[in-house]
Amino acid sequence: DTAVSQTPKYLVTQMGNDKSIKCEQNLGHDTMYWYKQDSKKFLKIMFSYNNKELIINETVPNRFSPKSPDKAHLNLHINSLELGDSAVYFCASSQEVGGVHFGPGTRLTVT
Amino acid sequence: DAKTTQPPSMDCAEGRAANLPCNHSTISGNEYVYWYRQIHSQGPQYIIHGLKNNETNEMASLIITEDRKSSTLILPHATLRDTAVYYCIVRVVSGATNKLIFGTGTLLAVQP
Numbered sequence: 001d002t003a004v005s006q007t008p009k010y011l012v013t014q015m016g017n018d019k020s021i022k023c024e025q026n027l028g029h030d031t032m033y034w035y036k037q038d039s040k041k042f043l044k045i046m047f048s049y050n051n052k053e054l055i056i057n058e059t060v061p062n063r064f065s066p067k068s069p070d071k072a073h074l075n076l077h078i079n080s081l082e083l084g085d086s087a088v089y090f091c092a093s094s095q096e097v098g099g100v101h102f103g104p105g106t107r108l109t110v111t
Numbered sequence: 112d113a114k115t116t117q118p119p120s121m122d123c124a125e126g127r128a129a130n131l132p133c134n135h136s137t138i139s140g141n142e143y144v145y146w147y148r149q150i151h152s153q154g155p156q157y158i159i160h161g162l163k164n165n166e167t168n169e170m171a172s173l174i175i176t177e178d179r180k181s182s183t184l185i186l187p188h189a190t191l192r193d194t195a196v197y198y199c200i201v202r203v204v205s206g207a208t209n210k211l212i213f214g215t216g217t218l219l220a221v222q223p
Contacts, residue, residue: 035211043149045211045212048210056210090154090155092154098157099157099158100147100155100211101157102154102156103154104154105152105153105154
């Protein structure tokens, strides 16, 4: 009964490729997010969607394009991958006052 | 959102209470205090949150000072599995958005 799930767990790819990470939540939450954790372990929000509508876009390069087909899914597509995109990407969801629930993360390695 | 200050690391003996402090001297009246933890390589895990009153759940207790400028997360009986980075975050809960600004947190090492 995974609350927030992501696929794949690991992703190794070469520079210049395009890749996607999928996220699904079964908590019935209205808001979903993408966070990035870099090699120095800093966690930073990238995007937030509420009921399929983009709410937050934190100066992320436009090579990153989130897509929310419905409020239970928020996928992240990355074009023209660069070495600096290597990080762990966490999907999350929440409902107003309550806590934010994070997925297990996707470790992206760009070679 | 207000800034928080936490010690970079702490040790605790297994079975003892772990008391993790957090300073948030610039907190506003409508900002909540949230605590999360991240166990190595896993996604951050929500622990507890509060506004003014002390809170308790099955994981921990949250003690907020009367002036709300600091708080303490208490794990009553720490186990080895509680070894993690603990993040204290203050934020306004505003409708559709729940943006968390993570600092560097406190690395709690529970010792056998």
